Amino acid sequence: MSSWKDNIRKVTPYTPGEQPKISDVIKLNTNECPYPPSPLVTEMIEKMDTERFRLYPDPEASLLVNELAEYYNVKPEQVFVGVGSDDVLGMAFLTCFNSEKPILFPDITYSFYDVWAELFKIPYKTVALDEQFKINPLDFNKENGGIIFPNPNAPTAIEMPLEQVEEVIKNNPDVVVIVDEAYVDFGGHTALSLIDKYDNLLVVRTFSKSRAMAGMRIGYAFGSKELIDAIKAVKFSYNSYTMNQATIETGVAAIKDDTYFKNTVSKIIETRENAKKELKKLGFSFTDSKTNFIFATHERMPAKEIFEKLKKKNIFVRYFNKPGIDNYLRITIGTDEEMKKLYKALQVILQK
Amino acid sequence: MSSWKDNIRKVTPYTPGEQPKISDVIKLNTNECPYPPSPLVTEMIEKMDTERFRLYPDPEASLLVNELAEYYNVKPEQVFVGVGSDDVLGMAFLTCFNSEKPILFPDITYSFYDVWAELFKIPYKTVALDEQFKINPLDFNKENGGIIFPNPNAPTAIEMPLEQVEEVIKNNPDVVVIVDEAYVDFGGHTALSLIDKYDNLLVVRTFSKSRAMAGMRIGYAFGSKELIDAIKAVKFSYNSYTMNQATIETGVAAIKDDTYFKNTVSKIIETRENAKKELKKLGFSFTDSKTNFIFATHERMPAKEIFEKLKKKNIFVRYFNKPGIDNYLRITIGTDEEMKKLYKALQVILQK
Numbered sequence: 001m002s003s004w005k006d007n008i009r010k011v012t013p014y015t016p017g018e019q020p021k022i023s024d025v026i027k028l029n030t031n032e033c034p035y036p037p038s039p040l041v042t043e044m045i046e047k048m049d050t051e052r053f054r055l056y057p058d059p060e061a062s063l064l065v066n067e068l069a070e071y072y073n074v075k076p077e078q079v080f081v082g083v084g085s086d087d088v089l090g091m092a093f094l095t096c097f098n099s100e101k102p103i104l105f106p107d108i109t110y111s112f113y114d115v116w117a118e119l120f121k122i123p124y125k126t127v128a129l130d131e132q133f134k135i136n137p138l139d140f141n142k143e144n145g146g147i148i149f150p151n152p153n154a155p156t157a158i159e160m161p162l163e164q165v166e167e168v169i170k171n172n173p174d175v176v177v178i179v180d181e182a183y184v185d186f187g188g189h190t191a192l193s194l195i196d197k198y199d200n201l202l203v204v205r206t207f208s209k210s211r212a213m214a215g216m217r218i219g220y221a222f223g224s225k226e227l228i229d230a231i232k233a234v235k236f237s238y239n240s241y242t243m244n245q246a247t248i249e250t251g252v253a254a255i256k257d258d259t260y261f262k263n264t265v266s267k268i269i270e271t272r273e274n275a276k277k278e279l280k281k282l283g284f285s286f287t288d289s290k291t292n293f294i295f296a297t298h299e300r301m302p303a304k305e306i307f308e309k310l311k312k313k314n315i316f317v318r319y320f321n322k323p324g325i326d327n328y329l330r331i332t333i334g335t336d337e338e339m340k341k342l343y344k345a346l347q348v349i350l351q352k
Numbered sequence: 353m354s355s356w357k358d359n360i361r362k363v364t365p366y367t368p369g370e371q372p373k374i375s376d377v378i379k380l381n382t383n384e385c386p387y388p389p390s391p392l393v394t395e396m397i398e399k400m401d402t403e404r405f406r407l408y409p410d411p412e413a414s415l416l417v418n419e420l421a422e423y424y425n426v427k428p429e430q431v432f433v434g435v436g437s438d439d440v441l442g443m444a445f446l447t448c449f450n451s452e453k454p455i456l457f458p459d460i461t462y463s464f465y466d467v468w469a470e471l472f473k474i475p476y477k478t479v480a481l482d483e484q485f486k487i488n489p490l491d492f493n494k495e496n497g498g499i500i501f502p503n504p505n506a507p508t509a510i511e512m513p514l515e516q517v518e519e520v521i522k523n524n525p526d527v528v529v530i531v532d533e534a535y536v537d538f539g540g541h542t543a544l545s546l547i548d549k550y551d552n553l554l555v556v557r558t559f560s561k562s563r564a565m566a567g568m569r570i571g572y573a574f575g576s577k578e579l580i581d582a583i584k585a586v587k588f589s590y591n592s593y594t595m596n597q598a599t600i601e602t603g604v605a606a607i608k609d610d611t612y613f614k615n616t617v618s619k620i621i622e623t624r625e626n627a628k629k630e631l632k633k634l635g636f637s638f639t640d641s642k643t644n645f646i647f648a649t650h651e652r653m654p655a656k657e658i659f660e661k662l663k664k665k666n667i668f669v670r671y672f673n674k675p676g677i678d679n680y681l682r683i684t685i686g687t688d689e690e691m692k693k694l695y696k697a698l699q700v701i702l703q704k
Contacts, residue, residue, distance in 0.1 A: 003526045004552040005578070007451040007497060013588035019410055027407070036403040045598070050397055051388040053567040053602070055379070056560070058371060083435060086591040094471075099359040119446075119589040145359060174355045200356040208408070215405035215597040226357070236365035237471040239438040245567035246397070246598040250405070 014115045018316060026341055028332040029316040031154075031183075031293050033212035035264050035335070038257035041213070041250045052245055059236070061243040064251045068220055071255050077225040078195060080232060081251075083242050085182055085206035085219030089148075090116055092202055092221065095234040096176035097122045099145030103175075106135050108324055110154050110180065129156070129324075133287055133295075137164040141171050150180035152188050155320065155330040157289035162189045169198045176227065178202045183291035185210035185265050186272070192222055199224035202231075209292055210265050211254045218243075218251045268292050272333045278343045279331075282350060293332045295325075301350060303327045309349045315342055366467045370668060378693055380684040381668040383506075383535075383645050385564035387616050387687070390609035393565070393602045404597055411588070413595040416603045420572055423607050429577040430547060432584060433603075435594050437534055437558035437571030441500075442468055444554055444573065447586040448528035449474045451497030455527075458487050460676055462506050462532065481508070481676075485639055485647075489516040493523050502532035504540050507672065507682040509641035514541045521550045528579065530554045535643035537562035537617050538624070544574055551576035554583075561644055562617050563606045570595075570603045620644050624685045630695045631683075634702060645684045653702060655679045661701045667694055 018029060061081050069076040082088035093116045097103045100123070105113045107126035117124040127139040133156040140147050147168060152159040169177045169191075179191045181203055191203050202223040208214035221231070235242070243251075254261070272289060279286065279296055286296035298306060307319035307329060318330040333339070370381060413433050421428040434440035445468045449455045452475070457465045459478035469476040479491040485508040492499050499520060504511040521529045521543075531543045533555055543555050554575040560566035573583070587594070595603075606613070624641060631638060631648055638648040650658060659671035659681060670682040685691070 004448075004528050005582075007448075007527070008582045009447050009450040009586055010582075011585050011589040013585045014592060019408060021410075030408055032408060033406045035406065037405050041405065042402040045397060045400055045402055048397055050394040053389050053393065054385045054387065054564040056371060056382055056384060056566040057569070058373075083594050083596075084591060087594070090590050095361050096356075096359075098361040115589045119586065175359070176356050212406040214408040214593075217409070217593055217596040230357075230360045230362075233363050233365045234361055234471065237363040237467045238442050239436060240366060241566075241569060242435050242439070244435075244569040244596070244599060246602075247596060250598075 011119055014112050026315045026338045028334050029318045031332045032214050037212040038254055038260040040253040040257045044249050044253035056241050057245045059240045061248050064248045067252045067255045078222050080221045080228050082219045084217040085204050088204050088219035088221050091231055091235050094120055095231045097146040101145035103146040104144045105148045110150050135160055137168045140168045146175045148178040152183050152290045155295050156287055157291045157295045158287045159188045159290040165191050169201050176200050180204045182206045186292050187290040195222050216247050268333050282346050293330050295330055297328045303329045313345045315345055363471055366464050378667045378690045380686050381670045383684045384566050389564040390606050390612040392605040392609045396601050396605040408593050409597045411592045413600050416600045419604045419607045430574055432573040432580050434571045436569040437556050440556050440571040440573045443583055443587050447583045449498040453497035455498040456496045457500045462502050487512055489520045492520045498527045500530040504535045504642045507647050508639055509643045509647045510639050511540045511642040517543050521553050528552050532556045534558045538644050539642040547574050568599050620685050634698050645682050647682055649680045655681045665697045667697055
């Protein structure tokens, strides 16, 4: 009887939201953008030089790094890019959370944080949200090996004011503080301006939500040159070439089309604000979302029941069977047309 | 004075071969394919549905997994895919080499193995090659936490006979044995047929060499369902969505064009066999390459000098400043035209 299985790293993997393979579904379960990427992305794909695929891509992905640096008005040395923000965050965990002390993150938050901590054997403690699902910045004032939280937080959709974010960073100069800004483009306030002031701050972003590029896997981060260099060294020790040629080029195209980006974001925000009115009429209450989703609970019908009934109608929203949030739904903002179908379906479901 | 830097993971990153940004160079330094990918890849890119980029890709990359399973006549559950074979190998290290005992690999081999071991804090010992740069399979018969070697080995280009590979696997049932077959398509013998016999065997492959897709980053591996499941669990704990939409679709297209693939490989083998004759005439000696490169030393001029002189002529080959191989060059097989320019340049350099 062989024993190789004894020495295998055993993990409980993250369960991503369903990616239904049937068509004709309304997919409001994984916070994707309901609009396609910029036409410049399509143009870039159409004129792509596939002969170059035979060569390794630029390990530094300089084209994309420089484009991001210019757009966000930082130095290229302050930019890190990766295969989705999950890759960026994973590399940041591996690089920055290397202490014996526990890292801290909210108890209700992006469900990958504890998965990475367990994967890399990083000790961690969670910080409880208050009854309104808010993070109390003072809770991070205790001994720790690093801090991470999304702002706005997910799945709660609530933003922590920038002054409070700065307080957390200022009070924790001896560890790296990661602010995960996956949803910041939908009305949040970025901590980006703080990277020149605090060399222990990492601000992480993604193309998957506001730039409609989840399918291409692009994440990025801003920080001090010293912090970015440390993450780069670990990244180059893992895999020198992760961003492929097609990704680098389409990423650049997406950044170049700023009008399209701003227009997409405005449309989503408008639909979201309208959704707040419609869902309220239907008996839902929810946090003040600054994201592309709404975190809602119904006055009467359990979230799980609504989730299942919507699914039968081919409308997918996200339900987390976790303590504290198991009566909530996370509903991604779709197109106006999709949202109308959602309201109509909810009307029928909730009547019964 | 902040101390966050004390707890950062510090690593010496792998130095990849130069990717010169100037054009008009002859690039024989990173073992890329000198021919473009299949025309089916270009076709696939041209007709790509960029609207789908807004959605997350299939986390299982099933289209590509199924295509590989069919082509190689294995079950889809026996296939793992990743962002280049570096991602596949990195995930395999993290998953499989989790013992307190040292893993074993050759002292002269792919230079990422020790980098991963250090990154993931895996103890390791190296096994010395003999004077002909051959691996002695009996050297792996000692206590260990896992084994990895490329077959053919790199940069030596030498193949270990399949019976010896099987001997290593058979003698080490209590650990995972990884056979890194990045170069096997150029005349080597694969261990693929052994995965049904040994559930501790992982065979790793890449699209970067024989399939001319280094720029798209596709690696894959074959193993028992149990072993593949364990690696998948770790992979899903790190990043659910790594293979992007464009990669999955172009990867499928590359596999479908088998005639093109076989034709490309034949041309490279033919050029390699001719290169052996030409380099011999120029005073080089080399191992019997079963790869897309030649590992050569010159009877008179030091390798470093040849490397530098070729570089001045815009011909890039690979030189490793490492004990035991510091008088050798690793020369990637280019097109016949590129190789003729190499021979001509070498003639001039060696005359002086």
